[in-house]
Amino acid sequence: MKTQDFRKNWWKIAGIMLLVWVIAGGLLFDVPQLPVLHETIRNIYFHVGMWFGMIFILFVGLVFSIRHLLRNDPSDDLKAYAAVQVGLFFGALGLLTGMVWAKFTWGSFWVNDPKLNGAVVGILTYLAYLVLRGSVDDREKKARLAAVYNVFAFVLFFIFIMIIPRLATASIHPGLDGNPALSTGDLAPEMRKVFFPAIAGWFIIAWWLYTILYRTMRIHWKIEELTENS
Amino acid sequence: MAYSGNFVYLCLIAGFYPNVMKTIVELNALLRKEMMLEWRRQSALGGVVLYLFSMVFLAYLAFDGRINTETWNALFWLILLFSAMNAIMKAFIQESERRHIFYYVMVSPATFINAKIIYNTGLLIGLAIAGFLVFTAFLGNPVQSFFLFFINLIAGMVGFSSILCLVSAIASRARNNFTLMAVLGFPLILPLLLVLIRVSGQTIYGTTFSAVAPGLITTLLLTAIAITLSNVLFPYIWKD
Numbered sequence: 001m002k003t004q005d006f007r008k009n010w011w012k013i014a015g016i017m018l019l020v021w022v023i024a025g026g027l028l029f030d031v032p033q034l035p036v037l038h039e040t041i042r043n044i045y046f047h048v049g050m051w052f053g054m055i056f057i058l059f060v061g062l063v064f065s066i067r068h069l070l071r072n073d074p075s076d077d078l079k080a081y082a083a084v085q086v087g088l089f090f091g092a093l094g095l096l097t098g099m100v101w102a103k104f105t106w107g108s109f110w111v112n113d114p115k116l117n118g119a120v121v122g123i124l125t126y127l128a129y130l131v132l133r134g135s136v137d138d139r140e141k142k143a144r145l146a147a148v149y150n151v152f153a154f155v156l157f158f159i160f161i162m163i164i165p166r167l168a169t170a171s172i173h174p175g176l177d178g179n180p181a182l183s184t185g186d187l188a189p190e191m192r193k194v195f196f197p198a199i200a201g202w203f204i205i206a207w208w209l210y211t212i213l214y215r216t217m218r219i220h221w222k223i224e225e226l227t228e229n230s
Numbered sequence: 231m232a233y234s235g236n237f238v239y240l241c242l243i244a245g246f247y248p249n250v251m252k253t254i255v256e257l258n259a260l261l262r263k264e265m266m267l268e269w270r271r272q273s274a275l276g277g278v279v280l281y282l283f284s285m286v287f288l289a290y291l292a293f294d295g296r297i298n299t300e301t302w303n304a305l306f307w308l309i310l311l312f313s314a315m316n317a318i319m320k321a322f323i324q325e326s327e328r329r330h331i332f333y334y335v336m337v338s339p340a341t342f343i344n345a346k347i348i349y350n351t352g353l354l355i356g357l358a359i360a361g362f363l364v365f366t367a368f369l370g371n372p373v374q375s376f377f378l379f380f381i382n383l384i385a386g387m388v389g390f391s392s393i394l395c396l397v398s399a400i401a402s403r404a405r406n407n408f409t410l411m412a413v414l415g416f417p418l419i420l421p422l423l424l425v426l427i428r429v430s431g432q433t434i435y436g437t438t439f440s441a442v443a444p445g446l447i448t449t450l451l452l453t454a455i456a457i458t459l460s461n462v463l464f465p466y467i468w469k470d
Contacts, residue, residue, distance in 0.1 A: 117424075121420050122417075124416070131410065131414075132414060135404045137405075144467055147466070148463045155455060156393070156418050156421065156452070156455065156456065159421070
């Protein structure tokens with residue numbers, strides 16, 4: 001590998017190394033033995049990390065949507081679209097890992113809990129975003145409508161996941177008093193050396209996937225433009 | 231120094247005051263226009279009321295007239311939600327594209343969306359009261375804290391209209407309107423609906439104001455955010 005290639009791509013290698021560390025360490029290292037949880041506590045490296053990655057990449061999408069509205073640059077909208085798709089992928093992974101964990105901890109894949117329902121609402125919101133994009137033909141109009149919806153949806157969805165769990169009388173999901181993602185500070189010290197790299201690793205993978213998706217979509221877009229004009 | 235005082239005063243008159251007056255005049259004209267349109271097209275409103283009535287009657291038949299309190303509550307809000315979606319869907323669709331160009335030269339976009347929200351709030355409150363009466367007639371009235379139930383109902387209708395107006399504007403710009411309205415609207419309205427159903431359930435069994443205050447505050451907060459976002463975002467989609 002050439003030096004400038006390495007300089008450009010070192011963060012991808014770092015991301016892979018981090019995830020190798022997380023998978024090996026997450027499955028092999030000792031974890032505190034807690035009642036009910038037992039070994040399933042290892043899922044925190046994957047489930048929580050993926051959910052963090054989703055929120056991160058959806059936030060990237062929000063930023064590009066706002067930038068599209070301000071500067072009216074079509075590539076910003078394409079970036080937001082790519083980010084939302086990666087966010088949905090990570091959301092699906094987070095949901096699946098959570099469901100497998102729930103089966104072994106709570107005894108069923110799904111329980112009626114405010115935090116779980118909030119997750120589904122989020123997925124539905126962004127699936128609706130895809131449907132909206134699909135039902136408008138004019139490219140400029142599509143970009144503007146999608147950007148407006150993305151901003152509206154992101155803000156309402158995040159108010160929702162911040163407030164509703166606090167209103168609920170009881171939640172079976174870990175993370176007391178509201179947002180489970182923010183209460184990981186009381187994690188056991190021996191788990192932190194895997195948990196923090198896990199978050200960094202999933203962030204990097206999410207960003208990497210997003211850049212790949214954006215570039216392929218951009219190529220498709222160029223091809224479409226060329227074939228339309230010829 | 232006296233000059234600067236005058237300057238501030240002049241700024242107030244020249245800048246702020248006429249804008250407020252202009253907004254009030256525009257809002258007034260737009261609301262009158264909405265009412266006039268509604269009056270001329272009574273069949274549209276009639277359709278929504280008939281939809282509401284048919285749904286309640288259908289529920290009455292399906293449940294054989296016997297219904298427990300939780301089901302009453304859930305059914306009431308679901309039927310209200312579907313009726314509200316139907317009512318607000320026509321807010322933007324019934325006006326042609328060309329007329330929007332006319333509005334575009336006449337009024338500011340923020341005033342336009344605010345007028346839509348205010349008018350549809352009034353419409354939904356009327357619809358909710360009608361719905362409540364029809365429900366009482368067919369399925370009984372289990373509500374014990376009537377005043378709080380009513381406050382929650384009105385707050386909910388304000389919230390519905392403030393969230394759904396922007397969604398309706400987006401959906402009217404795309405094709406296959408009703409599906410899109412439902413697909414876009416449901417996930418956004420769901421949080422609000424959950425809070426409303428919870429508070430409404432409390433008021434049915436009888437409760438105090440302090441017990442339902444957090445729910446009501448959440449409703450108001452969501453409404454305020456939706457209205458702010460509508461004002462900020464609507465200017466971007468109303469130009470075609």
